[in-house]
Amino acid sequence: MGHAADLRQEIEELSTSQIAEVYYAGKDHPRLLPFWFGEGDTPTPDFVKTAAIEAIRADKTYYVDDRGITPLREAIAAYVGRLHGRPLGIDRIQVTASGMSAVMMTMQAVAGPGDNVVYVAPVWPNIVEAVRIVGATPRPLVLDATADGGWRLDLQRLYAACDARTRAIFVASPGNPTGWMLTAAEIAEIIAFCRAKRIWLVVDAVYERLTYGLDRAPSPLDIAGPEDPVISLNSFSKAWAMTGWRLGWIVAPAWVNLNIRKLNQYNTSGAATFVQWAGVAALEQGEPFVAELRARLNRARDLVIQGLSRFPRVRVAAPPGAFYAFFRVDGMRDSMALAKRLVAETGVGLAPGSAFGPEGEGYMRFCYASSEARLSDALARMEPFLR
DSSP states (O other): OOOSSOOOHHHHTOOOOHHHHHHHHHTTOTTOEEOOSSOOSOOOOHHHHHHHHHHHHTTOOSOOOTTOOHHHHHHHHHHHHHHHTSOOOGGGEEEESSHHHHHHHHHHHHOOTTOEEEEEESOOHHHHHHHHHTTOEEEEEEOEEOTTSOEEOOHHHHHHTOOTTEEEEEEESSOTTTOOOOOHHHHHHHHHHHHHHTOEEEEEOTTTTOBSSSSSOOOGGGTOOTTSSEEEEEESTTTTTOGGGOOEEEEOOHHHHHHHHHHHHHHTSSSOHHHHHHHHHHHHHOHHHHHHHHHHHHHHHHHHHHHHHTSTTEEOOOOSBSSEEEEEETTOOOHHHHHHHHHHHHOEEOEEGGGGOGGGTTEEEEEOOSOHHHHHHHHHHHHHHHO
């Protein structure tokens, strides 16, 4: 459609969120149980809130270094160094105004028109759209579904999907919506491939602490050198229950961050100053909270996977990471239709699998980061539709 002045075609063709579509269809249900978004019902811990309030009272509300305040960059470097057993200089840390900002600036830095980015699918749809926004082509490499309802990555197909115009391989590990995650052996192979082909490995590590049976997910930061083509993206949203605070970070080679810093100046100019002080508190005081959250999620995962497994039409496996049950429903051809029917008739709000690309059709995503009482109620309400 023509207008007085047109927008870029890539922008006009951006998809709108299918999760938001279900949300608007069901947000006014009188008995709503929402599990559609990627956040739980645990509030931000008090010590984080207190740090932000004290920062405001101390007038820490002015412009600061666009790389992030030094105490936060030091806290991130110390945290990442402890987690991965390797020292890290603060010149490799860029603070961002949300995990999504980290994604967007990374794509702006590595890809452009004529390039492509290979990504492991199904994936959070914002990743695909970020690639499109910068004018590059998103190229999916679909995980193989296993007989038990889990997922497996075929490395040879991943490598075959790359060509001379591939600028990056994007992997979320643990992944949203599947909960699948890379093994240490797979990471080592992919890094070697990226070194040889001069391709960036971009890893979304937002869920790296939310794992089951492991203290954390295997990471490229366990083995990558400071000049390796590895960029790791993270956020305070999940492990510290800070979704609305909009605070994240990037770990990259120092020379890369010199350039991402410039992008940060022209995107957001940085995260809110007092929020950054809250991030310092999260990292320095947050380990007991993270441990408690992990224990809660472990119980919730068991409850939901066992509950869904009782339904004859459902195929589901316990995810190794994140906090989603991504389950297949036999005979379902339209996950959006089922999501809208569920929320209209039961008040249970789930995300349709199609929201995560065509590879997700036939599945539903259930965010189980919630109280056991709410989860049990939701399973009971859904039973007539899934048995």
